[in-house]
Amino acid sequence: MKKIKPARLKKGDTIGIVAPASPLYNKSDLVRGIRTLEEWGFKVIVGEHVNARYEYLAGTDEQRAQDVNLMFKDDRVDAIFVTQGGYGSARILRYIDFDAIEQNPKIFIGYSDITALHLAIQKLTGLVSFHGPGMAGFNPEELTEYRKNQLFKALLSSESIGEIELADKKKWINIINPGEARGEMVGGNLTLICSTLGTPYEIETEGKILFFEELDTEPWVMDHMLSHLLNAGKLQKAAGIVVGECKDCEPYKHNPGFPVTFSLEDILEEYIKPLQIPAIYGLPLGHTKDLATIPLGVQGFLDATIGKLIIEECGTRS
Incomplete structure (x- = not known):
């Protein structure tokens, strides 16, 4: 099977934020996470429907998938981070543009419910994606030194982890x-x-x-x-x-x-x-x-x- 690697993340790059599954309980978690990314030297673009709520989902299936598709197609965006897992990623797979992902390989990171997207992306495109933290964990209360160091080693380093x-x-x-x-x-x-x-x-x-x-x-x-x-x-x-x-x-x-x-x-x-x-x-x-x-x-x-x-x-x- 073919393998596609995304470009390494570097300071000054732009990170796109999407919510493929459940909405954040506290919207301030997103604000805090964005501040952390900006303090690290990154620019941030937030998906249109990230703060949408459709019962236990962060917007309708079509809205959540649209944000993912647009982030991969957006030339300004270098990497895509999710807000969190929860539930709902499997529901959007039928709306994901896997051809766009294959043609625009970028870092994509998340875990838990995001596993559905990782497995689909890996199988249908060959893109290396990353099982790691979402935006809900990018704040001083949640972000341990271990988590931060492992994240940087995976996304910013030219060496293997x-x-x-x-x-x-x-x-x-x-x-x-x-x-x-x-x-x-x-x-x-x-x-x-x-x-x-x-x-x-x-x-x-x-x-x-x-x-x-x-x-x-x-x-x-x-x-x-x-x-x-x-x-x-x-x-x-x-x-x-x-x-x-x-x-x-x-x-x-x-x-x-x-x-x-x-x-x-x-x-x-x-x-x-x-x-x-x-x-x-x-x-x-x-x-x-x-x-x-x-x-x-x-x-x-x-x-x-x-x-x-x-x-x-x-x-x-x-």
Whole structure:
């Protein structure tokens, strides 16, 4: 499959802001995020419908898709940042102009619900996009030094990101299966990955390093989604598997003195361990303040024996 890399981001470039999914609860989050980008030396253009609201969506499907399409076509815009995830990205895929994206490759970054767009863009255009923070996290309360440094390494540096290190050295990488694997990075939010199955945007995992993360999802629901991926042949075809931090993925009701249900670790081991594919769990790739930015579609190396993921290829071009 062809691979297209966007131009590297540099100070003075213009960043376009779009809202492909849910609206920001506080509109001031956008104002604060724009101020941060401007303090970093970037110019900002805001999509026409970014502050629109259509129930739990940031405008109608057509409005949200229009903003994405126009940002890719706008010669003034060098990179496209989303406001946040939430819900709704999959609804706009049928309105996205993928030819325009392929002809106007630009940095596109977001995570969570934005996974639907990443997978569709990667499959239909070959453009390297970036699994990383949205505008809701670009303020002093949310923007940790780790998040900022990882973002800059991914978007502004001419070097590959290298090892994705733990932000907190006290945290733990759980080795599900030891071994080594090399392949293109693919993945994102588990719910959205599963939602692509049976569609033209279906995730391709064969020979690739699959990573996924989740939020506020009970282990039995994780069981359901991993079963779906296994039945679809996606887990067993991966060269390696990386599970990010899955925040609050615990039973909603349990007796701490006598747990009577699987933990998330139990579920991961049940599905992944028998595959004998190199796999680890615990990197900061999910809904955490210390979120690492990952270029999708570039070469990665997983050394699961020592719990390390290394991004070997730069996601941008000069």
